[in-house]
Amino acid sequence: MLLQGTDLQILTQPLLRFDMKSSVLDWLGIILKRDLIIAFRRSSTYITPLVFFLIVITFFPLALGPQESLLSSLAPGVIWIAALLASLLAVESIFSEDFRDGSLDDFFISLEPSFILVFAKVMIHWLITGLPILIASSLAAIILYLPLESFVPMILSLLLGTSFMSLLGALGAALSLGKSAILSAIIVLPFSIPTLLMGTSVVTFSLNNQDYSGFLMMMGAMLAIGIPLLCLLTVEALLLNYD
Amino acid sequence: MGSPPLFYRWSSKIMPWLGILAIIFLSIGLFWGLLIAPTDYKQGDVYRILYVHVPSAILGQSIFMFMAACGLINVVWRAKISGMMLKSAAPIGMSFTLIALVTGSVWGKPTWGTWWVWDARLTSTLILFFIYAALIGLYSSIDDKTKADRAVSILSIVGLAIIPVIKKSVDWWQTLHQPSTFTLTSSPSMSPDMYQPLLLCVIGFYLIFAFTLTLNLRNEVIDRERSKNWVKQIFVN
Amino acid sequence: MLENFNNLLYMDGNGLFVWFCMAFFVLVVSLNILYAIKKKRQLIKLIRSL
Numbered sequence: 001m002l003l004q005g006t007d008l009q010i011l012t013q014p015l016l017r018f019d020m021k022s023s024v025l026d027w028l029g030i031i032l033k034r035d036l037i038i039a040f041r042r043s044s045t046y047i048t049p050l051v052f053f054l055i056v057i058t059f060f061p062l063a064l065g066p067q068e069s070l071l072s073s074l075a076p077g078v079i080w081i082a083a084l085l086a087s088l089l090a091v092e093s094i095f096s097e098d099f100r101d102g103s104l105d106d107f108f109i110s111l112e113p114s115f116i117l118v119f120a121k122v123m124i125h126w127l128i129t130g131l132p133i134l135i136a137s138s139l140a141a142i143i144l145y146l147p148l149e150s151f152v153p154m155i156l157s158l159l160l161g162t163s164f165m166s167l168l169g170a171l172g173a174a175l176s177l178g179k180s181a182i183l184s185a186i187i188v189l190p191f192s193i194p195t196l197l198m199g200t201s202v203v204t205f206s207l208n209n210q211d212y213s214g215f216l217m218m219m220g221a222m223l224a225i226g227i228p229l230l231c232l233l234t235v236e237a238l239l240l241n242y243d
Numbered sequence: 244m245g246s247p248p249l250f251y252r253w254s255s256k257i258m259p260w261l262g263i264l265a266i267i268f269l270s271i272g273l274f275w276g277l278l279i280a281p282t283d284y285k286q287g288d289v290y291r292i293l294y295v296h297v298p299s300a301i302l303g304q305s306i307f308m309f310m311a312a313c314g315l316i317n318v319v320w321r322a323k324i325s326g327m328m329l330k331s332a333a334p335i336g337m338s339f340t341l342i343a344l345v346t347g348s349v350w351g352k353p354t355w356g357t358w359w360v361w362d363a364r365l366t367s368t369l370i371l372f373f374i375y376a377a378l379i380g381l382y383s384s385i386d387d388k389t390k391a392d393r394a395v396s397i398l399s400i401v402g403l404a405i406i407p408v409i410k411k412s413v414d415w416w417q418t419l420h421q422p423s424t425f426t427l428t429s430s431p432s433m434s435p436d437m438y439q440p441l442l443l444c445v446i447g448f449y450l451i452f453a454f455t456l457t458l459n460l461r462n463e464v465i466d467r468e469r470s471k472n473w474v475k476q477i478f479v480n
Numbered sequence: 481m482l483e484n485f486n487n488l489l490y491m492d493g494n495g496l497f498v499w500f501c502m503a504f505f506v507l508v509v510s511l512n513i514l515y516a517i518k519k520k521r522q523l524i525k526l527i528r529s530l
Contacts, residue, residue: 288491
């Protein structure tokens with residue numbers, strides 16, 4: 001309903017425009033635009049992880065009882081586990097749609113640095129799962145009685161952590177392309193443990209009024225190494241399907 | 244050992260020696276460790292679990308490093324044999340990690356009073372076990388063997404990059420939640436007559452790994468080359 | 481003789497833990513080897529039938 005004639009053109013045009021000389025950033029923009037339009041057409045892509053996140057958060061007070069002291073001490077872990085699971089929920093859709101209808105083939109044929117394709121897909125995944133979770137996390141923090149001082153560290157750690165999860169998720173999705181969604185979750189989860197540990201540590205440290213900047217720097221370093229390494233490996237994993 | 248038939252012939256000569264040496268080292272090391280080595284003055288005789296626990300923990304980690312090296316070679320140079328090595332090593336590494344976990348928890352019962360303690364080492368071994376499970380799960384999901392090799396190689400490279408981070412973060416996490424009062428092995432204070440049998444055990448474990456790896460690798464080679472002539476010449480008289 | 485055996489088995493009271501670990505190690509390693517041997521038999525059967 002949002003899209004009329006001009007938007008539909010964007011969906012079909014980029015493949016023609018790839019033949020012309022354009023910079024890497026142009027390509028990034030084109031893919032991002034295309035995928036965002038596709039994602040916004042089907043609202044379930046960004047609503048589902050968000051609702052899942054909030055439901056999981058709600059389950060903890062229901063299961064553990066509503067004591068304020070208990071919930072606020074458990075809040076960092078609860079929010080982080082829910083965020084990890086929610087960002088894994090949409091992992092399978094990163095490449096599967098494009099793989100099924102053949103646009104992935106077109107990308108690989110026409111697009112010189114396929115690194116850009118993967119990077120754009122990771123960004124899209126973060127925009128439709130990480131960003132909504134980031135916004136909803138402050139709501140979750142209120143429900144779980146997390147003190148107001150811990151909001152900023154929680155948001156910062158989730159920002160870095162969900163980005164890393166999107167990177168890992170893209171690799172998992174590429175490796176399990178065409179297989180069950182649960183497989184990609186099993187592949188990714190053990191590798192997400194350091195993110196979970198450091199992310200919860202950031203929030204717990206801020207609860208205890210301790211300096212948490214070391215963990216944030218470590219998470220930033222993981223992200224900085226992860227972007228080139230994981231994107232390249234994801235390209236390699238995707239190419240497995242085109243031998 | 245570039246060509247499969249050459250590897251097959253060469254390995255059939257070396258394999259019995261690996262097996263014999265492994266049995267010699269293991270029996271001497273374990274006999275010495277379990278029956279002759281002196282009793283630890285603090286822990287008593289339970290410490291003797293160390294002679295199984297420590298070598299299998301070492302093996303669990305170094306097999307992963309071996310697999311990641313194979314994975315790197317497989318991704319960069321597309322060497323098929325390294326992919327087969329990766330596949331043959333995975334179940335052995337997982338077995339040794341399982342042994343390390345089980346013996347660690349059995350050791351915990353008499354010394355700490357519980358079957359499980361969230362000790363930094365036990366925790367990172369458990370995570371290593373899950374990573375092995377992820378690798379093997381990925382293997383079993385892809386039918387095409389060369390493709391499965393490359394997929395698992397890619398994942399093992401990520402594992403290589405992330406394992407130091409896991410160790411570091413588990414250490415931090417542990418100091419955050421509970422001061423580390425427990426240490427299983429106090430290596431610097433270990434006396435030579437406790438240390439020497441341990442060394443023999445570690446060598447024996449490496450040898451038994453090499454033996455099992457060769458067994459698995461030979462199966463893998465004849466499985467993939469089953470329609471080739473040289474395989475038929477060996478098995479069909 | 482029997483006392484000797486008991487000393488060996490129970491050590492200073494926790495010997496059973498030690499022997500369990502030992503047995504578990506032997507079990508897992510031999511399962512690995514037996515599985516490989518079984519797989520080889522199956523492969524040879526398969527190759528002969530080709």
